[in-house]
Amino acid sequence: MNVLIVYAHPQPRSLNGALRDFAVQHLEAAGHHVQVSDLYAMQWKTTIDEHDAPQRNPAEPFHASLDSKQAFLDGTQRDDIAREQEKLRWADTVIFQFPLWWFSMPAIMKGWFDRVYAYGFAYGVGEHSNAHWGDRYGEGSLSGKRAMLVVTTGGWDSHYSARGINGPIDDILFPIQHGMLFYPGFDVLPPFVTYRSSRVDAEAFAKITRDLGKRLDTLATTAPIPYRHQNHGDYEIPALTLKDEIATGLTGYAAHVAHVAHVAHVA
């Protein structure tokens, strides 16, 4: 398959650099085609601004959303944005790899989403009516593709546990996994998280790469997180609240994950 790795770390000689190199080699050895968007190496333009819509009328105030829509429709986007969109079209699976800085992605990767996710490409797609609120949250331009986060963090796993002080890692990643990846249609695989990143010795690194290797070997078969589809009946439209009979009594992020019924197998 075709795998795109969108990668944000300033230093190739780092744990992240080593994991990126491992992933590329492992995937290519298995016969996959790999492209890497190494945002620091590309000197990725991080901030969306009026230069991203070169053909716009400069007499009008710049509008990040509407000008990105027009540039996308007209084919006048900056080349760097169009190239990343083309890589996304090419990819079957996209891996987003980054260190968790301040409980989110580095600014350079946030700027990748802010700029590459143009209106008409990643949002504002499909009919908006009282029966269908756009092709999003399970539908969209990137549906049929898979995505996975590969994240490192300096904190301990207990700090990110159900009662850990930072909040549960699944909740911290929800706005990314559900809000940035499921939103335009990706199937989102469980994340691959490495804790205490500054304390990884050779033994720990060997275990991490073994585990990551298994995840890379099963990219096509791992079950995605079963986020609920927006337009398949679970939500009121246009309020986009869960219907009373869905996840009754539950609030918050967990209510948007469908618990898959266990299937009894006869041996």
Add this chain to the structure above:
Amino acid sequence: MNVLIVYAHPQPRSLNGALRDFAVQHLEAAGHHVQVSDLYAMQWKTTIDEHDAPQRNPAEPFHASLDSKQAFLDGTQRDDIAREQEKLRWADTVIFQFPLWWFSMPAIMKGWFDRVYAYGFAYGVGEHSNAHWGDRYGEGSLSGKRAMLVVTTGGWDSHYSARGINGPIDDILFPIQHGMLFYPGFDVLPPFVTYRSSRVDAEAFAKITRDLGKRLDTLATTAPIPYRHQNHGDYEIPALTLKDEIATGLTGYAAHVAHVAHVAHVA
């Protein structure tokens, strides 16, 4: 008091621009001193990289965290970073104003946190032992100061409600409010959120500014969100999980907010 507004929006002729102008005028009319860090107007350097630690040894690999620590200690940080830290020291209250893009702040503001929050300034402060895990989450360089988010979003309030598809707004903002603001010591006031930002007409704008004006008038007296302090006995150290007798049975973000007991008043 001294109020710093850290502001990220590319277009002055916008709802955000109008709210920013309103806030400055309202605060100054009340006798406060106001500074604005208008990140787009400043052409804020968004991406942390080796140029942020000019005195480092270029033969060694750049390390975002350790090099920021050394530059902070040595007084060799870039001027733009040092200036923002000085504004933070000056401020009694800091307002962070931005449009919610992809369920987080614009990249340019994330880059403000990535760069201004140096090791030794906003984290890595204080003793780390089995009784005290650094001055953070309620203690730290910015303790005694107040912070408040002013956020606009295109979605409806129902989309961000307890059972709304985007997730509850308080959960989306938790990594910012708790992870970026409470962490280095800020007292965090409830956020001021405007929904359906593209549909604000003159009547709605009048109501929004009335409400925002009230929040600005009460910056010094509004009760902060009662996040639990890390080092005051609620958490096991160093696991940093809540002790069994604290918020028993609760998991997730809500467990880190102390519910204030009601005090009975005798009339």
